[in-house]
Amino acid sequence: MTIPTLRLTNVAKTFTTGGGSVRALEPISLDIRQGEFISVIGPSGCGKSTLMNIVGGLIDDYEGEVQVDGVPVRGCHKSIGMVFQEESTFPWRTALDNVAFPMEALGVEREERLSRARDLLKLVGLDGFEQRFPSELSGGMRQRIAIARTLAFQPRILLMDEPFAALDEQTRLLLGDKVLQIQQELSQTTMLITHNIAEAVQLSDRVLIMSFRPGRIKRVLEIDLPRPRSSKMMGGERFGHYVAAIWEDLREEASKGLQEMERLRAGV
Amino acid sequence: MAAVEQIGRAGRAAPHPFWTVGRLRVAALVVIFALWEIAGASGLFYRGVLPSSYLVVWALLGLLTSLDFWFHAGVTGLEVLVAFVLGCSAGALAGLMLGANRYVGAVLEPFLHYLAPTPKIVFLPILLILFGVGMGSKIALGAISSFFPMALGVAAGVRQVNPVLLRVGRTFSLSRFQMVRMIYLPALVPSLATGLRIGLGISIVGCLMSEIKLSRMGLGFSAMEYYRVFDIPSMLAVLIFIFFCAALGNVAIDKFVRLPGPHDRQKRKWSGFTRRFT
Numbered sequence: 189m190t191i192p193t194l195r196l197t198n199v200a201k202t203f204t205t206g207g208g209s210v211r212a213l214e215p216i217s218l219d220i221r222q223g224e225f226i227s228v229i230g231p232s233g234c235g236k237s238t239l240m241n242i243v244g245g246l247i248d249d250y251e252g253e254v255q256v257d258g259v260p261v262r263g264c265h266k267s268i269g270m271v272f273q274e275e276s277t278f279p280w281r282t283a284l285d286n287v288a289f290p291m292e293a294l295g296v297e298r299e300e301r302l303s304r305a306r307d308l309l310k311l312v313g314l315d316g317f318e319q320r321f322p323s324e325l326s327g328g329m330r331q332r333i334a335i336a337r338t339l340a341f342q343p344r345i346l347l348m349d350e351p352f353a354a355l356d357e358q359t360r361l362l363l364g365d366k367v368l369q370i371q372q373e374l375s376q377t378t379m380l381i382t383h384n385i386a387e388a389v390q391l392s393d394r395v396l397i398m399s400f401r402p403g404r405i406k407r408v409l410e411i412d413l414p415r416p417r418s419s420k421m422m423g424g425e426r427f428g429h430y431v432a433a434i435w436e437d438l439r440e441e442a443s444k445g446l447q448e449m450e451r452l453r454a455g456v
Numbered sequence: 457m458a459a460v461e462q463i464g465r466a467g468r469a470a471p472h473p474f475w476t477v478g479r480l481r482v483a484a485l486v487v488i489f490a491l492w493e494i495a496g497a498s499g500l501f502y503r504g505v506l507p508s509s510y511l512v513v514w515a516l517l518g519l520l521t522s523l524d525f526w527f528h529a530g531v532t533g534l535e536v537l538v539a540f541v542l543g544c545s546a547g548a549l550a551g552l553m554l555g556a557n558r559y560v561g562a563v564l565e566p567f568l569h570y571l572a573p574t575p576k577i578v579f580l581p582i583l584l585i586l587f588g589v590g591m592g593s594k595i596a597l598g599a600i601s602s603f604f605p606m607a608l609g610v611a612a613g614v615r616q617v618n619p620v621l622l623r624v625g626r627t628f629s630l631s632r633f634q635m636v637r638m639i640y641l642p643a644l645v646p647s648l649a650t651g652l653r654i655g656l657g658i659s660i661v662g663c664l665m666s667e668i669k670l671s672r673m674g675l676g677f678s679a680m681e682y683y684r685v686f687d688i689p690s691m692l693a694v695l696i697f698i699f700f701c702a703a704l705g706n707v708a709i710d711k712f713v714r715l716p717g718p719h720d721r722q723k724r725k726w727s728g729f730t731r732r733f734t
Binding site for chain 2: 244245246264265266268269270272274275276278279280281282289290292293320321323324338341
């Protein structure tokens with residue numbers, strides 16, 4: 189039996205605040221195998237970011253256990269790399285130096301880290317922009333730098349928290365193609381948090397649909413579309429079938445979330 | 457610097473093609489000089505209060521060639537330098553601690569905040585008792601003056617470091633020292649530069665004020681001496697010299713304390729500077 193690259197066993201989280209406690213995440217168990225691409229999709233407030241922060245080590249007081257290659261891990265870890273939703277490039281570093289950042293922290297020699305950073309920039313399609321500063325590049329290019337920078341850390345698992353949320357639809361689709369290509373070349377195990385259904389179907393081997401608060405896995409859907417994939421598949425009949433199936437499950441949860449939000453806003 | 461650049465850029469689309477920003481600046485200087493001369497010659501002011509500019513230039517040349525002047529300039533320069541270095545480094549350290557520790561910050565920052573705008577010259581009597589009439593009390597006043605803006609600026613800067621960048625650092629398993637060196641320090645460069653610029657100005661103010669109040673040497677002292685014997689051209693020449701040195705200091709800070717960025721690519725330097733005037 190092969191050991192899964194990432195294994196979650198009964199991972200749960202309750203936030204305690206001054207007023208009381210909120211159950212953010214019901215116990216979740218999950219195995220992700222080497223090279224697999226998993227998407228976690230759910231309405232706002234379903235705890236998907238909490239899940240991501242637990243796996244990434246940014247939250248470390250949780251219940252249950254996270255294992256990488258069969259070894260329990262807690263806290264930030266060399267085998268897990270994260271890409272954030274927000275703008276996260278270092279504005280005082282060039283594209284090349286941004287990508288070289290984690291290698292600099294690990295003590296990789298200058299020549300080697302720059303040549304590897306150059307290769308990674310090429311991989312995300314930014315060759316020729318090595319000496320540009322983030323302020324001179326578009327949002328999509330900056331997010332690609334952030335992805336290349338996390339890849340430079342050579343993580344076993346790549347976690348991405350809605351990395352394209354701030355981008356327009358077309359850029360998002362093209363970047364999705366880029367991510368697919370990278371994942372194929374590196375056979376990178378990836379976990380993506382998203383609220384975009386088409387994105388989840390386009391990229392994933394499996395889609396985890398989460399329920400509204402407290403978050404739990406409502407359904408796991410295998411996406412049985414052939415690889416290599418691209419955004420061109422979006423018009424296909426089976427693609428549409430998966431999108432509809434996910435929306436079927438998600439609609440109920442999303443409307444619960446919406447009602448909750450409106451109640452909160454109205455102060456009831 | 458950025459603000460100056462901004463004005464320059466806006467000026468390039470000036471309403472009149474001849475009046476470029478550079479030419480207008482030169483013209484402004486000429487107009488100020490002319491007004492000065494006219495006012496001085498008009499007889500509206502008490503004789504000698506507004507001497508003709510060439511008298512001032514003459515006095516300045518006289519000062520620059522006298523050893524005595526350079527002694528006083530050296531004394532003030534040393535005072536300002538030591539006060540600036542002491543005050544700013546203490547301020548930067550205090551700011552880092554205030555910003556890094558929320559409790560220390562919450563307890564102490566209100567004091568700093570309300571003490572910062574009070575004129576530090578009120579401490580002079582105490583400092584004179586503590587450090588004597590010599591350079592010590594001047595340095596102390598200058599250092600105390602520059603401490604506050606630096607401490608408050610850096611404390612605010614630490615709290616404004618983009619939290620996402622800190623999370624990036626954590627996910628890359630950076631050590632505490634690496635966090636400071638690779639994220640906090642570069643992110644703090646703008647606040648440090650502002651702190652240094654204000655600190656320099658204010659430590660000059662502190663040193664000169666205390667020199668003017670009570671001293672036997674330094675530029676503040678010589679300015680007061682010239683005032684006492686009513687040598688207004690020499691007094692003005694000292695002030696112009698001080699003004700010029702302070703401006704040079706600011707230029708140096710702007711040039712050396714800044715983050716790498718796209719502006720590095722536009723190698724304008726002096727050639728571009730002179731080109732804009734011609």
